[in-house]
Amino acid sequence: MSRLHVSLPGLNMKNPILPASGCFGFGKEYAKWYDLSVLGGITIKAATLEGRFGNPTPRVAETESGMLNAIGLQNPGVTKILENEIPHLEPYHIPILANIAGSTEEEYIEVTKQISAHPLVSAVELNISCPNVKEGGIQFGTHYQSAADLTRKVKEVSEKPVYVKLSPNVSDIVEMAIAVEDAGADGLSMINTLVGMKLDWRTGLPILANKTGGLSGPAIKPVAIRMIYEVSKRVSIPIIGMGGVATAEDVLEMMSAGASAVAVGTANFVNPYVCPEIIEKLPELLDQIGMEHISELIGRSTKEWKTPLSSR
Amino acid sequence: MSRLHVSLPGLNMKNPILPASGCFGFGKEYAKWYDLSVLGGITIKAATLEGRFGNPTPRVAETESGMLNAIGLQNPGVTKILENEIPHLEPYHIPILANIAGSTEEEYIEVTKQISAHPLVSAVELNISCPNVKEGGIQFGTHYQSAADLTRKVKEVSEKPVYVKLSPNVSDIVEMAIAVEDAGADGLSMINTLVGMKLDWRTGLPILANKTGGLSGPAIKPVAIRMIYEVSKRVSIPIIGMGGVATAEDVLEMMSAGASAVAVGTANFVNPYVCPEIIEKLPELLDQIGMEHISELIGRSTKEWKTPLSSR
Amino acid sequence: MRKHELTITSNDEIAHRIYEMKLNGPGVKGMTTPGKFLHVSIGKHSSKLLRRPISICDVDFEKEEVTLLYRAHGDGTIQLSQKQNGERLDILGPLGNGFSVETTPKKKNALLVGGGIGVPPLYYLGKQLKDQGVNVTFVIGFHSRKDSFYVEKFSELGETAVTTVDGTLGTKGFVTDAMEPFMCTESMIYSVGPAVMLKAVEQKAAGLDGYLSLEERMGCGIGACFACVCPTESKESGYVKICSDGPVFKMGEVVL
Amino acid sequence: MRKHELTITSNDEIAHRIYEMKLNGPGVKGMTTPGKFLHVSIGKHSSKLLRRPISICDVDFEKEEVTLLYRAHGDGTIQLSQKQNGERLDILGPLGNGFSVETTPKKKNALLVGGGIGVPPLYYLGKQLKDQGVNVTFVIGFHSRKDSFYVEKFSELGETAVTTVDGTLGTKGFVTDAMEPFMCTESMIYSVGPAVMLKAVEQKAAGLDGYLSLEERMGCGIGACFACVCPTESKESGYVKICSDGPVFKMGEVVL
Numbered sequence A, B: 001m002s003r004l005h006v007s008l009p010g011l012n013m014k015n016p017i018l019p020a021s022g023c024f025g026f027g028k029e030y031a032k033w034y035d036l037s038v039l040g041g042i043t044i045k046a047a048t049l050e051g052r053f054g055n056p057t058p059r060v061a062e063t064e065s066g067m068l069n070a071i072g073l074q075n076p077g078v079t080k081i082l083e084n085e086i087p088h089l090e091p092y093h094i095p096i097l098a099n100i101a102g103s104t105e106e107e108y109i110e111v112t113k114q115i116s117a118h119p120l121v122s123a124v125e126l127n128i129s130c131p132n133v134k135e136g137g138i139q140f141g142t143h144y145q146s147a148a149d150l151t152r153k154v155k156e157v158s159e160k161p162v163y164v165k166l167s168p169n170v171s172d173i174v175e176m177a178i179a180v181e182d183a184g185a186d187g188l189s190m191i192n193t194l195v196g197m198k199l200d201w202r203t204g205l206p207i208l209a210n211k212t213g214g215l216s217g218p219a220i221k222p223v224a225i226r227m228i229y230e231v232s233k234r235v236s237i238p239i240i241g242m243g244g245v246a247t248a249e250d251v252l253e254m255m256s257a258g259a260s261a262v263a264v265g266t267a268n269f270v271n272p273y274v275c276p277e278i279i280e281k282l283p284e285l286l287d288q289i290g291m292e293h294i295s296e297l298i299g300r301s302t303k304e305w306k307t308p309l310s311s312r
Numbered sequence C, D: 001m002r003k004h005e006l007t008i009t010s011n012d013e014i015a016h017r018i019y020e021m022k023l024n025g026p027g028v029k030g031m032t033t034p035g036k037f038l039h040v041s042i043g044k045h046s047s048k049l050l051r052r053p054i055s056i057c058d059v060d061f062e063k064e065e066v067t068l069l070y071r072a073h074g075d076g077t078i079q080l081s082q083k084q085n086g087e088r089l090d091i092l093g094p095l096g097n098g099f100s101v102e103t104t105p106k107k108k109n110a111l112l113v114g115g116g117i118g119v120p121p122l123y124y125l126g127k128q129l130k131d132q133g134v135n136v137t138f139v140i141g142f143h144s145r146k147d148s149f150y151v152e153k154f155s156e157l158g159e160t161a162v163t164t165v166d167g168t169l170g171t172k173g174f175v176t177d178a179m180e181p182f183m184c185t186e187s188m189i190y191s192v193g194p195a196v197m198l199k200a201v202e203q204k205a206a207g208l209d210g211y212l213s214l215e216e217r218m219g220c221g222i223g224a225c226f227a228c229v230c231p232t233e234s235k236e237s238g239y240v241k242i243c244s245d246g247p248v249f250k251m252g253e254v255v256l
């Protein structure tokens, strides 16, 4: 399967597919469905310094070709994650990308210190874009000076490469990407969820207890593709693409837009086997388009444009 | 049908439904399908000073529960619109909302002067949010100082109330809404399309000749609902809501979020009869929830929140 | 806990907006425990992505057929109600922890209390308890006569009291208004319904042992997304996940 | 130009990924003009919102049945190919301006040139021309033998030359390589296919009269959204809309 191999800072992946943070827990549950060692890597759920209970329920709502979530960063805290969760992943020998959240710079720094020191952790992903907690990231995610400052400080203490996860809820994502690249980020993860809301038409009240939530799923894929396309042309660090990926074809589209690896989120809920099924199908699609190695896909879209209608 | 009547600055509507700009031409085509006098109003296609040919084709692409368009403000120019298009709408006796676009402040001002003087035009809608033209609005749509300046100048020359159409591609839509309210806007239209992109996975190239396009349809409804909800709590001018509305239930949801009237765009392409069908169904839904008049819906969502799960 | 394709063999409206769907296939043979649920996909091409959790209502192992009862309420279940015989559904399950008839303590009498669309799993549970020699009594509540279903089938298993909110069938009122006469210190309580009802049942049955089945909006259905947590005082973490730790919990275990 | 519900009476793969679908219903009776298209909804619950434009390939007015030929290529047409007999499709149409056999000048000979999935409307057109006493000849091109369809049915209407890109059927090459022998000053040209092909046809047939049918990605299909414009020098506006001014245009009218 070496034709699927991709290599990003800290992440030496036998294929470009990894589950997205928050959509795969710490892997335990999906490990009952299939052997996680087939994955290119795994992104684990956000870690904060102390345990958090998260938001009241209902925490999810369905929308057309998408869903809203407002989990609110529920997690047992970094200490318990290091003790009870990460060790379970050892047998699979896959790179672990540890997602990090916090309310203050100090919290991000402390969590990064601890988690990046774990030998099984391959890289960290700074979640500065969670829309579902009042104090927790989003202020860093929409002001590029704060994002750059945080990135710089986290880089100083991290023992592993740092990916910064960008919020799509901004006027200019390229500006944000350049700011964190300049601050030393080793890579980017994009995109996090769009802020959305759903009301019950009968009562007029929000479905989510938190009122607003993060929109994910195929509905947002066009926004993700556009942002990855624009950013990849302007930065030289690699991008882990995500947002609505549900099929192997979507993976090709996202890598063509400029992603070097692809994370799958919401689609795991629709089909628990989606990651292995995508991985299995990739070589077949490469054959169809006559491509030898998957890395040739990266950034194809920036080549010169020809009208695709006449291609039939 | 007086239980559906809503009244907004310049727009005295027998029901809250009007087609969205760009999705209904100047009404001629849909007039072959049904009698336009059933509508609450009509938003006509963007007018610029000179005629524009728009972007090369392909101009549309399909996405999950949505579509991308990059028409590029094709229109015959304000003079021809006044001469050849608007007069056709006279027999229907419905309010006309005239959408206005431009590349410069001067162009917006001149078009407003001319179009707002037409006796059949009830109000103008400043399109400062079209993502599909390089020079043409979006720079006003994402910088709130420019948006406020433009609004003020247009208000000075307009003979009719002015609605400002907001772009969702911003970090803080509330700030933008407040800026244009303070500058004298009589109302807001929201939302325009999200910027998105789709690639052909086989070739890796963009489907749209313009590469990026505006994402519309049910996929974006959660974003529209959230923005209308947030903005309506902070401004006192009325909102014409739009973004993904396809059913009468969607209208109730959007009005509950804070819209005073609702525009229907993409759904017209799916079903040319969608507007009359929605209008016909509204009284039935009001009956189901025991509501006398549709205006009671407006802003219901800001009432205190109760968990909806236990409502079965 | 696997993914199956099951074939629809019937899908009929048996009461106002209440559908009885029968599904056939080898996957049925693992559906042995009442209270567990199936996570049902609306269809690969539907714009409704998320699966719907629906309880197992009955199983015929000889025919390899599972019965689901559901209410066509929102877009997803309305789409389900339009499916034809012969169509195939993509299903995960059985998921969760059900009413474990074999391993939990049993008493001579069991009182099964359910409201509305919480009623279906009580049928499979009642059947199994009866097979084990337990004396089962049902108190089932509906909004109105036209919403009621399976009353006769329950009566075949044990004494069955019906309540309706509008009094058009059985006693007027809620299930909790009607349960008292059937409770004794020997009764084991099993209840399924909305949280408000379960809370009232818990109060009425104070001092008795029992099991409650909860519901919540779900994402994954398998314990990975943390959509369906419920607070508890008995666990160090402070919460349980309804989809994987439940939906059935011992009475008193979770904070309703 | 109305909305219809038509019932699928057959939907069969007649060549590699090429489906022949027959639809029945009273709406069919207005489908008199070849070259017009139907705007086909993939289904109310599908995440594919936009309709697909598909040409009328044949109509049986007695049976009230229209035939469509389509290629299952993208998600929408693949979903169409999975529809079963008895399912109903929501259809707008007939839309656009077709080959107006009655009102346009006719010549003794007609040469109908089509490539790939542009071939289907030529069948209905050829039938009507033949009925009017015109001598029809077809030049139809496919990628490969396995993609070819309706060759015999065309042969029943008139002389039929086939080309394939890989030479597995008929002449190796494109339709434009094979049309010359059949052209004479008396020939009226009718052509449907991708823009590159139409352009080549136009060049080959320089000096002759004819009609071309264009295609473009569509939004509304009825002239309201301006998705499908094509430049023209003959109109003051500088453009035509393919969906409502076309898809059929006089040769030379539009800039390809």
Ligand SMILES: Cc1cc2nc3c(=O)[nH]c(=O)nc-3n(C[C@H](O)[C@H](O)[C@H](O)COP(=O)(O)OP(=O)(O)OC[C@H]3O[C@@H](n4cnc5c(N)ncnc54)[C@H](O)[C@@H]3O)c2cc1C
Pocket: A061, A062, B309, B312, C037, C050, C051, C052, C053, C054, C055, C056, C069, C070, C071, C072, C073, C074, C075, C076, C077, C078, C117, C120, C121, C214, C215, C216, C217, C218, C247
């Ligand atoms: C463990 C469990 C067992 C259940 N068993 C049954 C059963 O046997 N029969 C039955 O009719 N119903 C049952 N329900 C409730 C059923 O899942 C919902 O009524 C159904 O999902 C609603 O879908 P919809 O398409 O009608 O509503 P929509 O409003 O379209 O649903 C939108 C989203 O909200 C979720 N949702 C909406 N209402 C509920 C609810 N009350 N509970 C959980 N999720 C909800 C849906 O799953 C979906 O993700 C059960 C729920 C749970 C948690």
Ligand SMILES: Cc1cc2nc3c(=O)[nH]c(=O)nc-3n(C[C@H](O)[C@H](O)[C@H](O)COP(=O)(O)OP(=O)(O)OC[C@H]3O[C@@H](n4cnc5c(N)ncnc54)[C@H](O)[C@@H]3O)c2cc1C
Pocket: A309, A312, B061, B062, D037, D050, D051, D052, D053, D054, D055, D056, D069, D070, D071, D072, D073, D074, D075, D076, D077, D078, D117, D120, D121, D214, D215, D216, D217, D218, D247
């Ligand atoms: C007037 C006209 C008549 C046509 N007649 C036929 C016919 O008889 N048989 C047939 O097989 N095809 C015909 N086509 C082409 C057919 O419409 C497309 O192949 C089909 O829409 C593609 O849908 P999809 O779901 O396979 O592709 P997807 O890629 O899933 O389609 C996505 C979107 O792009 C549009 N699209 C994609 N390719 C094309 C294309 N080549 N032309 C126009 N729109 C496209 C779709 O309509 C849809 O909106 C015709 C096109 C036009 C304009």
Ligand SMILES: Cc1cc2nc3c(=O)[nH]c(=O)nc-3n(C[C@H](O)[C@H](O)[C@H](O)COP(=O)(O)O)c2cc1C
Pocket: A020, A021, A022, A023, A045, A046, A069, A071, A073, A099, A127, A130, A165, A191, A192, A193, A215, A216, A217, A218, A220, A242, A243, A244, A245, A263, A264, A265, A266, A267, C219, C225
């Ligand atoms: C239920 C849920 C929980 C999530 N939790 C996190 C999280 O803890 N940290 C994070 O960075 N992103 C989180 N995300 C965002 C995803 O990682 C991903 O960026 C987003 O969902 C878009 O991808 P998708 O469309 O494939 O789901 C969460 C998403 C969902 C749906």
Ligand SMILES: Cc1cc2nc3c(=O)[nH]c(=O)nc-3n(C[C@H](O)[C@H](O)[C@H](O)COP(=O)(O)O)c2cc1C
Pocket: B020, B021, B022, B023, B045, B046, B069, B071, B073, B099, B127, B130, B165, B191, B192, B193, B215, B216, B217, B218, B220, B242, B243, B244, B245, B263, B264, B265, B266, B267, D219, D225
């Ligand atoms: C094909 C198309 C053309 C549009 N043209 C315009 C336009 O000229 N002016 C404008 O303000 N908005 C335009 N819009 C945006 C719509 O008016 C509307 O704001 C947006 O599509 C969201 O609504 P919807 O999801 O109901 O389509 C256009 C949208 C579409 C799909």
Ligand code: FES
Pocket: C217, C218, C219, C220, C221, C222, C223, C224, C225, C226, C227, C228, C229, C241, C242, C243, C244
């Ligand atoms: S639904 Fe995902 S954890 Fe329960």
Ligand code: FES
Pocket: D217, D218, D219, D220, D221, D222, D223, D224, D225, D226, D227, D228, D229, D241, D242, D243, D244
């Ligand atoms: S498709 Fe809308 S104008 Fe032709």
